[in-house]
Amino acid sequence: MARRAGRPPLLGPGLLRRARGIRMLVLDVDGVMTDGQIHYDADGREFKSFHVRDGYGIVAVRKAGIEVAVISGRGSGATAGRLRDLGITRAYLEAGDKAAALAALLHDTGIPATALAAVGDDAPDRPVLERAALAVAVADAHPGIHDCVHARTRLPGGRGAVREVCDLLLRASVRGR
Numbered sequence: 001m002a003r004r005a006g007r008p009p010l011l012g013p014g015l016l017r018r019a020r021g022i023r024m025l026v027l028d029v030d031g032v033m034t035d036g037q038i039h040y041d042a043d044g045r046e047f048k049s050f051h052v053r054d055g056y057g058i059v060a061v062r063k064a065g066i067e068v069a070v071i072s073g074r075g076s077g078a079t080a081g082r083l084r085d086l087g088i089t090r091a092y093l094e095a096g097d098k099a100a101a102l103a104a105l106l107h108d109t110g111i112p113a114t115a116l117a118a119v120g121d122d123a124p125d126r127p128v129l130e131r132a133a134l135a136v137a138v139a140d141a142h143p144g145i146h147d148c149v150h151a152r153t154r155l156p157g158g159r160g161a162v163r164e165v166c167d168l169l170l171r172a173s174v175r176g177r
């Protein structure tokens, strides 16, 4: 299947096949696990919102034996708290070079890129998406990354996009890998 904007729905047969061998899901945070907005209070403290249904999907995927990791260009207390809640311990925050972070992640886990799914929303995610066997952009991703993904979610980042990918991986794992 060509890497282009996801006209086919995320549960299409081609994607299900592609999802079958996935052993690790790598997520960007801002714009993927969130809607991309970063709020500041009067003291400069940062906060942002995560979606509870994404969280449920992430936990379900991990229970199914698929590793979930995060590679983010930023770091914040809000992100750290959310990752802690979800039990995500493989997190590369303030990763200025996502290609290097991914290389370290693959090395540490011993999981090959051929078993990797990734979700992104913007140009910094490109090196991760380009290596992933299943590369997904959120519905409202920057159009500049459409050429390097296999599909786009129906829902935007922070609003259930991650859950769609989790559901796809779960469906593929139920059907056997």
Ligand SMILES: [Mg+2]
Pocket (backbone or CB within 6 Å): 028, 029, 030, 031, 032, 120, 121, 122
């Ligand atoms: Mg992002």
